[in-house]
Amino acid sequence: MSEIFPSESCQVNECSQSMSQIPQAKPQEALQPKQAQCNSVIGESMKGNTHINSEISQNQVYLQQSIEFAPIAIAIFDQQMRYLACSRKWLEEYHLKDDIIGRCHYEIFTDISPEWQQIHQRCLAGAIEQCDEDPFPRANGSLNWVSWSIHPWYEASGEIGGITIFSENITQRKQTETAIQHNQDRYRSLVSAISxxxxxxPGDGNVIHDNPSWREFTGQTFEEFVGWGWLDVIHPDDRQLALETWETAVKTGNAYEVEYRLRRYDGEYRYMLMRGVPVLEADGSIREWIGICNDIHESKEAEFALRENNALLRSILENTPDFIVVKDCQGRHVALNSNLANFMGKSIQEIIGKDDTELLPLDTAREIMAKDQEVITTGKKLTYEEGFFDGEIYQTFLTAKVPWQDNHGNILGIIGTTRNISDRKQAELALKQSEERLRSLIEATSQIVWSTNAEGGFVTDQPQWRAFTGQTVAEIQGWGWLNKVHPEDQQYTSETWLAALANHTVYEAKTRIQRYDGEYRYMSVRGVPILATDGSICEWIGTHTDITEREEAEQELRRTLEILDSASDSIIIRDMDDRIMYWNRGAELLYGWAKEEVIGQYIHQFLQTVFPKSLEIVLSEFLEQGNWEGELHHTTRDGRHIIVASRWTLQRDAQGQTYTQLEINTDISDRKQAELALAQAKEAAEAANRTKSEFLANMNHELRTPLNGILGYAQILQRDPATTPKQQKGLSVIYQCGYHLLTLINDILDLSKLEVQKMDLYPQDFHFANFLTTTVEICRIKAEQKGIAFNHQTINLPTAVHADDKRLRQVLLNLLGNAVKFTDFGSVTFTVEAVGNEQTAHTPTTRIRFQIKDTGIGIPRDKWQSIFLPFEQAGKRDRNSEGTGLGLAISQQIVQMMGSSIQVESTPNQGSCFWFEVELPPADWLSQPTSNNRKVIGYQGNPRKILVIDDRSENRAVVVGMLAPLGFKLAQADDGQTGLDLALQMRPDLIITDVMMSTMNGLEMTRRLRQLPDFALTPIIASPASLSQVDMQEALDAGCSSFFPKPLEFNGLLGELQRHLELHWIYDTPPADPVCSEVASTPQLVVPSPQELTTIYRAAQDGFMSDIQQEANRLKQLNSQYVPFANKLLELSQKFDDEAILNLLKPHI
Structure with a gap:
């Protein structure tokens, strides 16, 4: 392309076709358009031909307008190349103004090349030159195409007047031609390579032509898909839709488009997009259909995945704990998640479309919107923290806002996310505090804490290292620390360090480091690699711990072990990781494993051990206490099961740090076998002893039954006024002897109860001083009878206490009785004192010490324990003493039940001292005076019917003998069944029944009676030959009204009858009876309260005259007004007149 205007290069280029000389008479030929077709008609007609009329019109106006408005660039020059005329297109193409007429072309374009000037001269000489396609590189790098031609024009005289230049920019045409060519190339490639x-x-939609691409994709033959066979490879679920859509398109002539699954040649169904367009005839009818089946399987699956991803995204947005919001450029909410809506206390619908000023306080809204506007203005992400106080807690939020942009990068608004980072802020604060504590710990620890770079060199100051070694900062840099390692340890240290570095493992070593004073100290070194995210080492952090003392101790230990190796016991030493360090000869002999086999091994890997409790608990106790002892069961190498007494001890160095575990095991298998045999023998002996005790308890019933008859009839005969004084004395002897026998039986029974663990304590409130007084007076009388002094001292005692007074008195009387019994000269001293006050879980208690000291025969030291065994006596058999030898044994066990034990100290021929201390809770006490008593001889009202049931006739006779004289009507039955039948017949007012009977026992009979409405309230008194609390409870549970054991005591029985039948007794005071007359003649007699009289009444029921005398003497000391009453009790007790005592007490109980 030739350069025309001066802003471009004026280099003449080779024309796309050769120059040719054109005859003068011929005008410029029109530029012919070119067409290209690809697949369908493409393009449009090019610009029309330009015709230049060679004939010069005389009409200048017409010529001027033709040139000016020509569609191409035209310029006419004279012989001097001055402009005569030009078209507007010329001015436009070459950026000229309309003032060029008359000016020289070379003046305007000063940089025209000589080559172009030669072309101009040739044409001025008559030549015609042209170029249809001339490439024209512009200064901006683009390429224009120009079609040009130059013609001379002639004067009327035939002379050449100048030249005319025609120029047309064909760049667009060339681009169109190139595009058409490219399209044709692409079409050919597409047809051959399209997938x-x-x-x-045809237009009717019926396939009649072969289609190679269809056959290749589906695997069908032409015969299989011709006609409508192509439907067979469409998925059955999609076939109807494909057919209906195709038939509709054929019918309507509209484009055909449908998605369905098409079966490929390999059997896989693929999603396909079918598109087809009709090709119409001139009359509008469809000539044929052209279309494609596009495989959209991957995009369809991507679409499904996108749907799932969108659903997942929606789920994440709704379930994320963050707040998410989208706002437009005006600050209006476009979208947000539920979390933010809930935080704002509104629904999403209430927020959408509103800005923050409509939702939040104005100041807060302005602050938020200002940050939103900053993001919109700058187009940059903004992250900031903000606090929020809801009135209760302060929370911190982290907010990030980014521009919301469309696909073209236009900002539409902002997208914001807000996260509650309160927990993280708290964690950061905790981390900061933790780091501060760590720094403090490092500064305070006695260990050397250090850090190195990844290669193990010091790059920062290490104050603790320098303080220990005395090195300077410069000296420790890099591996300078190695200079302080003992020369003999340097190679080992380097190799160990490099191995840990290569393997990324913990560095552990034991080495000697030179201290600042020149002394080498043993160090335990441990370094941990700090790893980066890619697994590489960032740095090392570690410690040096001075273990010099421990190392020296281990060396000393090794020397000691040489000595221990000869010990017969198994001695094993383990390190703190439980690996065996030492295994002596004793262990080899005991377990069967040689030392070489076990050193460095874990003992539990080869030695089977059974611990007395879980291993975790044993180890916990051992590490906490520093030692542990117990018995272990081991299985040796040869399969023997042995038992060892094992003692474990933690070994510590001078700083108290543990470094080894010492275990000493002694084989006690033989001893354990002996202990087992002894235990079995002991168990057999205890079983025999229990059998004996149970036999004694069972015999109690048989022994008490005849005593019931003896004591019962003695009481009946004593009440008979016809008996003479001599007979009365004899009856009294019978009664006392029988009662003494009953006491012995009770002792034996108590022992049997203790042995079978059936004795119980029944504590109650009682007056402590009165209790002690009565106890003292009983023993004082016996002491005075022997002519020895009896001393009694009390110190700081409570007024009343809560305890089993009967059992406590039993113990004291036994100890005091023994003291009096075995003392012939001197004295007996009884001291009771409070030795301390304590507060238990429920009540305050007073610790009371009871001490009995005598000047008697004494007890050898080797007898101090045996005297508390059953049937042992604290004296010689030839002494004039009575008893079973059970008293101390029973007393000791009773005191042990009270939580203490009886202690003894004694010197033969000088005396003994017995004492014990018990906790006695204090109790409140209130005394009340009562009136005197009279003797019962009958009762008021109609006769009462009493049914007596007992399988022993003598027992029934005792009851009849006691009650018949008082006016009761009595009936008898010898077993429960007979008693049940008789009760139904006579309807008794009260029933007295034995418990153990043949045919039907008393408890079963009671249960059956209680099931009958008529006997629901009938009083039933159980009267067994047993004192067992269990028997009493069983009787009450069966329905008995009360429990009154044999032997029967007359006055006690009257009390039971009065209580149940609400009787009013008839009394008789015979004038001949000195007791009654004496009571009657003492109108001012003051009687203690019923609580005070209860103990005396029980003693009278049991025939314990000594107890009655003790209580009488206590009453004297308690209140001077009680002296007359107490003297009466003493008088009657000395006569063993229990009936008179009961008659005296009964009205006041």
Missing amino acids: QVVWVV
Whole structure:
């Protein structure tokens, strides 16, 4: 392309076709358009031909307008190349103004090349030159195409007047031609290489032509898909839709488009997009259909995945704990998640479309919107923290806002996310505090804490290292620390360090480091690699711990072990990781494993051990206490099961640090076998002893039954006024002897109860001083009878206490009785004192010490324990003493039940001292005076019927003998069944029944009676030959009204009858009876309260005259007004007149 205007290069280029000389008479030929077709008609007509009329019109106006408005660039020059005329297109193409007429072309374009000037001269000489396609590089790098031609024009005289230049920019045409050519090339490539199935069918839609691409994709033959066979490879679920859509398109002539699954040649169904367009005839009818089947399987699956991803995204947005919001450029809410809406206390619908000023306080809204506007203005992300106080807690939020942009990068608003980072802020604060504590710990620890770079060199100051070694900062840099390692340890240290570095493992070593004073100290070194995210080492952090003392101790230990190796016991030493360090000869002999086999091994890997409790608990106790002892069961190498007494001890160095575990095991298998045999023998002996005790308890019933008859009839005969004084004395002897026998039986029974663990304590409130007084007076009388002094001292005692007074008195009387019994000269001293006050879980208690000291025969030291065994006596058999030898044994066990034990100290021929201390809770006490008593001889009202049931006739006779004289009507039955039948017949007012009977026992009879409405309230008194609390409870549970054991005591029985039948007794005071007359003649007699009289009444029921005398003497000391009453009790007790005592007490109980 030739350069025309001066802003471009004036280099003449080779024309796309050769120059040719054109005859003068011929005008410029029109530029012919070119067409290109590809697949369908493409393009449009090019610009029309330009005709230049060679004939010069005389009409200048017409010529001027033709040139000016020509569609191409035209310029006419004279012989001097001055402009005569030009078209507007010329001015436009070459950026000229209309003032060029008359000016020289070379003046305007000063840089025209000589080559172009030669062309101009040739044309001025008559030549015609042209170029249809001339490439024209512009200064901006683009390429224009120009079609040009130069013609001379002639004067009327035939002379050449100048030249005319025609120039047309054909760049657009060339680009169109090039595009058409490219399209044609692409079409040919597309047809041969396209992966889609291209198809052509006739207008009626019936396939009649072969289609290679369809056959290649589906695997069908032409015969299989011709006609409508192509439907067979469409998925059955999609076939109807494909057919209906195709028939509709054929019918309507509209474009055909449908998605369905098409079966490929390999059997896989692929999603396909079928598109087809009709090709119309001139009359509008469809000539044929052209279309493609596009495989959209991957995009369809991507679409499904996108749907799932969108659903997942929606789920994440709704379930994320963050707040998410989208706002437009005006600050209006476009979208947000539920979390933010809930935080704002509104629904999403209430927020959408509103800005923050409509939702939040104005100041807060302005602050938020200002940050939103900053993001919109700058187009940059903004992250900031903000606090929020809801009135209760302060929370911190982290907010990030980014521009919301469309696909073209236009900002539409902002997208914001807000996260509650309160927990993280708290964690950061905790981390900061933790780091501060760590720094403090490092500064305070006695260990050397250090850090190195990844290669193990010091790059920062290490104050603790320098303080220990005395090195300077410069000296420790890099591996300078190695200079302080003992020369003999340097190679080992380097190799160990490099191995840990290569393997990324913990560095552990034991080495000697030179201290600042020149002394080498043993160090335990441990370094931990700090890893980066890619697994590489960032740095090392570690410690040096001075273990010099421990190392020296281990060396000393090794020397000691040489000595221990000869010990017969198994001695094993383990390190703190439980690996065996030492295994002596004793262990080899005991377990069967040689030392070489076990050193460095874990003992539990080869030695089977059974611990007395879980191993975790044993180890916990051991590490906490520093030692542990117990018995272990081991299985040796040869399969023997042995038992060892094992003692474990933690070994510590001078700083108290543990470094080894010492275990000493002694084989006690033989001893354990002996202990087992002894235990079995002991168990057999205890079983025999229990059998004996149970036999004694069972015999109690048989022994008490005849005593019931003896004591019962003695009481009946004593009440008979016809008996003479001599007979009364004899009856009294019978009664006392029988009662003494009953006491012995009770002792034996108590022992049997203790042995079978059936004795119980029944504490109650009682007056402590009165209790002690009565106890003292009983023993004082016996002491005075022997002519020895009896001393009694009390110190700081409470007024009343809560305890089993009967059992406590039993113990004291036994100890005091023994003291009096075995003392012939001197004295007996009884001291009771409070030795301390304590507060238990429920009540305050007073610790009371009871001490009995005598000047008697004494007890050898080797007898101090045996005297508390059953049937042992604290004296010689030839002494004039009575008893079973059970008293101390029973007393000791009773005191042990009270939580203490009886202690003894004694010197033969000088005396003994017995004492014990018990906790006695204090109790409140209130005394009340009562009136005197009279003797019962009958009762008021109608006769009462009493049914007596007992399988022993003598027992029934005792009851009849006691009650018949008082006016009761009595009936008898010898077993429960007979008693049940008789009760139904006579309807008794009260029933007295034995418990153990043949045919039907008393408890079963009671249960059956209680099931009958008529006997629901009938009093039933159980009267067994047993004192067992269990028997009493069983009787009450069966329905008995009360429990009154044999032997029967007359006055006690009257009390039971009065209580149940609400009787009013008739009394008789015979004038001949000195007791009654004496009571009657003492109108001012003051009687203690019923609580005070209860103990005396029980003693009278049991025939314990000594107890009655003790209580009488206590009453004297308690209140001077009680002296007359107490003297009466003493008088009657000395006569063993229990009936008179009971008659005296009964009205006041």
